[in-house]
Amino acid sequence: MVNVILEKQTVDINNIYCIGRNYVDHIAELKNETPTEPVVFMKPNNSILHSGGTIRLPAYSRSVHYESELVLLIGKDSDGLNSDDLTEIIAGYGVGLDLTARDVQGRLKEKGLPWTKAKGFRGAACVSEFIGADKLVNPQNCKFTFKVNGEMRQCGETSHMIYPLPAILKELAETYGLCRGDVVFTGTPAGVGELHAGDRLELDLAGTVQAFFEVV
Numbered sequence: 001m002v003n004v005i006l007e008k009q010t011v012d013i014n015n016i017y018c019i020g021r022n023y024v025d026h027i028a029e030l031k032n033e034t035p036t037e038p039v040v041f042m043k044p045n046n047s048i049l050h051s052g053g054t055i056r057l058p059a060y061s062r063s064v065h066y067e068s069e070l071v072l073l074i075g076k077d078s079d080g081l082n083s084d085d086l087t088e089i090i091a092g093y094g095v096g097l098d099l100t101a102r103d104v105q106g107r108l109k110e111k112g113l114p115w116t117k118a119k120g121f122r123g124a125a126c127v128s129e130f131i132g133a134d135k136l137v138n139p140q141n142c143k144f145t146f147k148v149n150g151e152m153r154q155c156g157e158t159s160h161m162i163y164p165l166p167a168i169l170k171e172l173a174e175t176y177g178l179c180r181g182d183v184v185f186t187g188t189p190a191g192v193g194e195l196h197a198g199d200r201l202e203l204d205l206a207g208t209v210q211a212f213f214e215v216v
Helices: 024-029 102-110 165-175
Strands: 003-006 009-012 016-020 039-043 048-050 064-066 068-074 090-098 125-127 143-148 151-157 183-185 200-205 209-215
Touching: 003 048, 003 090, 039 165, 068 143, 068 151, 090 200, 090 209, 125 183, 125 209, 165 183
Parallel strands: 016 183, 048 125
Antiparallel strands: 003 009, 016 039, 068 090, 068 183, 090 125, 143 151, 143 200, 200 209
């Protein structure tokens, strides 16, 4: 089973959900339309890559982009029907990268085809270890950062989300059902760009947890 680390303990993961177009500035930089409901897509479990891992750029793409994000680990099952605030089902918080083969995604979107090949390759869901939910004081008003070779590329503020955490969880729980072990990428701010072989990557979530990757 594929797993993630929560407070030094392994947790088998279930589904990987991703929220697209959740920051206004990122929507603007890609010239996309602002969604009227959360944009949800999924990644295969085999796309998980733990901190310290090596990102191998897929041979079929010439433009793999990074997208840094706050990541949730779900600790309880929920169908979302009996609760207005589902944040209590979050077991932990981490920081990660939703990698996108942007050139491949563009071609698939033009043809009206699914994005899986652009979003789901091995190593396309990079994650830190997760801290317990009680250790992130205000997850809806915190910062996360992403550096490439020591240079700041993204600085996200979760208060700028179009759909905050309760709305994301409610949508996922009511539509799909959330289960213990589900992982949720919550969207990226502006500043996305290409990765290149030799890049050294560093992520930080509010000074509480970090992640490191190398690109080959």
